[in-house]
Amino acid sequence: MKSTRLCLACGNAFLPLLHVPRQRYCSSKTCQRARRRDWQNSRLRNDSDYRDNQARAQAKWRAGHSSYWREYRAAHPAYCERNRSMQRLRNARRSFRPIAKMDAIRLPRPLGSGFYLLSHADDASVAKMNAWTVHIAVLSAPTAPPP
Ligand SMILES: [Zn+2]
Structure with missing residues (x-):
């Protein structure tokens, strides 16, 4: 039994x-x-192989269905509004200060692996709307320049 x-x-x-x-x-x-x-x-x-394979498959699908999300958003206005308000919440929670460092080595602490906002340097202080969210994995720590 x-x-x-x-x-x-x-x-x-x-x-x-x-x-x-x-x-x-x-x-x-x-x-x-x-x-x-x-x-x-x-x-x-x-x-990581599975992750890469999924990313490739999704990119291929997106390339073949380039209008999918545009059409989905047009057909689902409530989804869009919820998405917008959630993003406003996330933006408000994030204490984002534009960083315009000329020399990354002089940062008080070295950059760690994690998610960063990436935008063109000319727009960095104004246009947060066009920023990419990227994941950076640190492979080695920066070293001090020779004296
Ligand atoms: Zn169950």
């Missing part, structure tokens, strides 16, 4: 399927979707 388990997604007790001895999510559609999402999130975090 098999014993019941608690689903990792919904927490309800379920009887594992005979052919899935290590089943950790119940068979409901919602929990199976949660299982796939958890699997994909874990792969994206831990598998």
Whole structure:
């Protein structure tokens, strides 16, 4: 007699399927979707090949469906308004001060890996709307210039 388990997604007790001895999510559609999402999130975090492959596939899809988001936004005004207000919130939370350092080595602390706003130097102090959000991974620390 098999014993019941608690689903990792919904927490309800379920009887594992005979052919899935290590089943950790119940068979409901919602929990199976949660299982796939958890699997994909874990792969994206831990598998750089998978991450690169996903990024390439998404870029290829975007190239073939260049009007998708424009049409989606036109058909879903509530989505757009929510997106705008959430972005306003994020912008307000971010204590963004434009940095115009001539010499990155003189920064009080070296730049660490993380997300940065990237904009053209001529627009850096005015146009935050056109800034790219980029992720920078530091491979080596800056060294002091020779005296
Ligand atoms: Zn469940």
